[in-house]
Amino acid sequence: MGEQVELQIEVTVDGKTKIGDVETKNGLNVTRIQVDQRLDSPDFFAVALHPSDDDPQKLATTFDGMIKAAKPGAPIEVKLGYKSKETVAKGEISYVEPSFKAGKMTLNFSGYDYSHRLTRGTMSRTFGDGHEANQDPGSILSTVVGDSGKVGGGSDGLSAQTKSAESKLEHIDQFNINDYQFIQQVVGSFGMGWDAQSHTDPKAISLKPVEKGSAVLTVYRDKPTGDVETDAQAVSVDFRLSTVRQCSKVEVRGWDWFKKEALLGTAQESDLEKIGGSDTGISQTKSAQGGRVLTVVDLPVRDNAEAKEIAKSILSKLSMDWMTADVVIEGRPKVHAGSTIKMEDFGTQFSGEYIVESCQHVFIAGAPKPYRTYMKLARNASPKGG
Numbered sequence: 409m410g411e412q413v414e415l416q417i418e419v420t421v422d423g424k425t426k427i428g429d430v431e432t433k434n435g436l437n438v439t440r441i442q443v444d445q446r447l448d449s450p451d452f453f454a455v456a457l458h459p460s461d462d463d464p465q466k467l468a469t470t471f472d473g474m475i476k477a478a479k480p481g482a483p484i485e486v487k488l489g490y491k492s493k494e495t496v497a498k499g500e501i502s503y504v505e506p507s508f509k510a511g512k513m514t515l516n517f518s519g520y521d522y523s524h525r526l527t528r529g530t531m532s533r534t535f536g537d538g539h540e541a542n543q544d545p546g547s548i549l550s551t552v553v554g555d556s557g558k559v560g561g562g563s564d565g566l567s568a569q570t571k572s573a574e575s576k577l578e579h580i581d582q583f584n585i586n587d588y589q590f591i592q593q594v595v596g597s598f599g600m601g602w603d604a605q606s607h608t609d610p611k612a613i614s615l616k617p618v619e620k621g622s623a624v625l626t627v628y629r630d631k632p633t634g635d636v637e638t639d640a641q642a643v644s645v646d647f648r649l650s651t652v653r654q655c656s657k658v659e660v661r662g663w664d665w666f667k668k669e670a671l672l673g674t675a676q677e678s679d680l681e682k683i684g685g686s687d688t689g690i691s692q693t694k695s696a697q698g699g700r701v702l703t704v705v706d707l708p709v710r711d712n713a714e715a716k717e718i719a720k721s722i723l724s725k726l727s728m729d730w731m732t733a734d735v736v737i738e739g740r741p742k743v744h745a746g747s748t749i750k751m752e753d754f755g756t757q758f759s760g761e762y763i764v765e766s767c768q769h770v771f772i773a774g775a776p777k778p779y780r781t782y783m784k785l786a787r788n789a790s791p792k793g794g
Contacts, residue, residue, distance in 0.1 A: 413636050415739070415779055417441070417771065418487040419455055421478055421501070428473030430459045439514065441486060441771040443497040445745035447618060448592070450527075451606040453486055453497040454518035471506070471513045478504055478517045483610075487741075488769065488779065490636045494741035496769050497521070498610035521606030523613050525564045526556055526587040536579030541710065543577040545598045546570035549615055552587050570615045573598045575713035591615070597707070599721040603746045614746075617724075620683050623750040623761055624742045627735060631753065640737040643780065645751070647733045647758045654689045654730060656699030658723040660716070662709035673715025675723040684760045684787030689730025692790075702726075727788035733762060739779030743767050749785060762787045 417435030418425060425433040432438050440456040459470050482501045487493035502519035535551075536543040549570050557564035582590040595601060595615055603614040627640050662671035677690045704722065709715040733751070743749070747764045762785035771779045 413490040415771075416487075416489050416493045418485075418493050420485045422482050424477075427457065428475075428477040429470050430457060430474050432457065435771075435773070438771070439773045441488070441769070443486060443769040444766070445497075445604070445606075445768075446766040447745045448602050449604075450520040450524040451497055451499065451604045451610075451745075452518065452520050453484065453499055454516065455484070455486065457515045457517075459513065459515075467513065471515065474515050475504065475506060478515060480504060484517075484519065488739060488771065489741050495607045496741050496744075498606050499524075500610075521604045521610040522564060522566060523553075523588075523604050523606075523611075525566070526553070526591065527589075528586065529559070530584050530586050531559065531582055531590070532584050534579055534581050536577055538579040541576045541578045543580060545573045545577065545580070545594050546600070546615070547572070548580060549591055549594055549600075552582075552591060553613060553615075556587060564611070566611050566613065568613045568615050571600060571617065573714075574717055575711060577714075578710060597718050597721060599717055599724065605744070605746075607744055618746050618763060619681065620761065620763060621748050623748045625740055625747070626750045626752050627737055629753040637742070640740050640781075643736040643738065643777075645733055645735050645754065647731070647754070649689075649731050649757070650729055651689070651693040651697060652729070653726045654693035654700075655702040655723065655726060656690055656694050657701045658719040658726075659701060659703045660707060660709060660719040660722070661703060661705050662707070662715055664711070671709055671712055671715050673709065673712055673717070673719045675716065675719035679720050680724060680727055680788060682789040683728075683763055684731065685789040685791040687792045688789040689727060690788075693730075724788075728763070728765075728786045730788050731758070731762075731786065731790060732765075733758070733783075733785040735783040735785060737781050737783070738777060739769060739771070739781045741769065743769075743781050743783060749783065751785075757790055760787070760791055 419432045421427050430437050437457050437459050439458045442454045444452040486497045487495050499519050499521040501517050505516040507514040535548050550568050553566045553568035556566045600615045601618045627642050657676045660673045750761050751759050764783050765786050766784040768782040
C-alpha cells in the first residue's frame with residue numbers, strides 16, 4: 409500500500425547535496441528535518457546532520473568542512489516524497505548551531521524563506537499627498553516588497569502578488585516599524601493575506617486573499633491508503649466547532665470630516681466565500697442563539713467603500729473559527745499552508761473540504777514512522793444537514 413513506498417529525501421545547500429565532504433543524497437547523514445509553514449509569516453526550515461566516521465581526527469576535519477559549507481545566507485532546498493520528490497521549502501540559512509556531545513557531533517542549521525528579510529530594520533515613509541485619493545493598497549504593498557533591502561544599498565530581489573482594493577486612499581503612513589509589520593497592518597484591513605509559498609519561489613510572496621482550490625489530498629478516517637500521492641490515513645484528528653466568534657453582521661462606522669456625515673460599511677453572510685459546504689457557521693449560530701452584530705468604531709476610514717472592505721475582512725477572519733481541526737498524517741509533501749484538504753468518513757458535520765492554515769513537515773531518522781505531517785485546518789461552513 410501507499411504507506412510502504414520508500415521515502416525519498418534530498419537536502420541541497422548552494423545547489424549541492426554534498427555539504428563539505430558529507431553526502432546528504434537519499435537522506436544520508438540527515439537525522440532530522442522540520443519545515444513550518446503558516447499563512448501569516450515566513451516559512452521556516454531546520455535540518456540536522458550527523459556525519460559518521462570512526463577516526464576522531466578525520467571526523468573533526470569533516471565537521472569543520474560542513475560548517476564552512478552551511479554558512480549563513482547560503483541557499484537551501486528541502487525535498488521529500490515517495491514516487492517523486494516534492495519541494496517543501498526553499499530559503500536561506502540564518503542559524504548555524506554545531507553540537508558536541510561525548511564524541512558525537514551534530515550540525516543543526518535553520519532559516520527562512522527570503523521574505524523574512526522584511527522583518528529586519530524599521531522604516532518611516534508616507535504614501536500619498538493627503539489630498540487626492542489615488543493610493544491603491546495593493547500597489548503600495550508591491551512597492552514595499554520590491555524595495556526591500558534598497559535602503560541598505562542593495563536589493564533582496566523580492567516580489568509580491570497583490571490585489572487592487574475597492575477603495576483608494578489619500579495617504580497611508582509607515583511609522584518606525586519594519587516592512588513585515590506594515591504589510592500585516594494593510595492586508596488585515598483590506599481583505600488580503602500572506603502566503604510565502606517558498607516551495608515554489610522563495611522570493612515571491614502572495615498577498616492575495618486565500619481562496620479554496622482543488623483538494624491536493626484526501627484524508628480518510630479508517631481506510632488503507634490507496635494512492636500515496638493523493639490519499640492519506642489519519643493518525644489522529646481533533647475537531648473543534650465553536651460559535652464563540654460567529655457574528656451575523658460586522659459594521660464599521662466612521663465620520664467624514666469634510667462632508668460632515670456618518671460613514672458605514674457592513675458585511676454579512678452573503679459576502680463570504682463559503683468553504684466546506686453551503687451551511688455557514690454564521691447561519692447555524694444565528695438559528696441556535698440569535699444573530700449578533702459586531703460594531704467597530706476605532707478604525708479610521710475615508711469612505712463607505714473602505715469601511716465595507718474592512719468589515720468584510722473582519723467577518724471573513726471571524727467566520728473561519730467556526731470549524732477547525734488538528735490533523736496528523738503520515739508525511740505528505742504536497743501539503744502546504746493555503747492548500748485545500750478533503751476530510752473523508754468523519755461524519756456529515758465534519759467531513760468535507762478545509763483550508764490548511766498552517767502545517768509542519770517533520771522527518772526523524774530511525775523513528776518507527778520517520779516522516780509525518782501536522783496540519784491546522786479551518787473552514788467557515790459545513791454540508792447542509794450536517
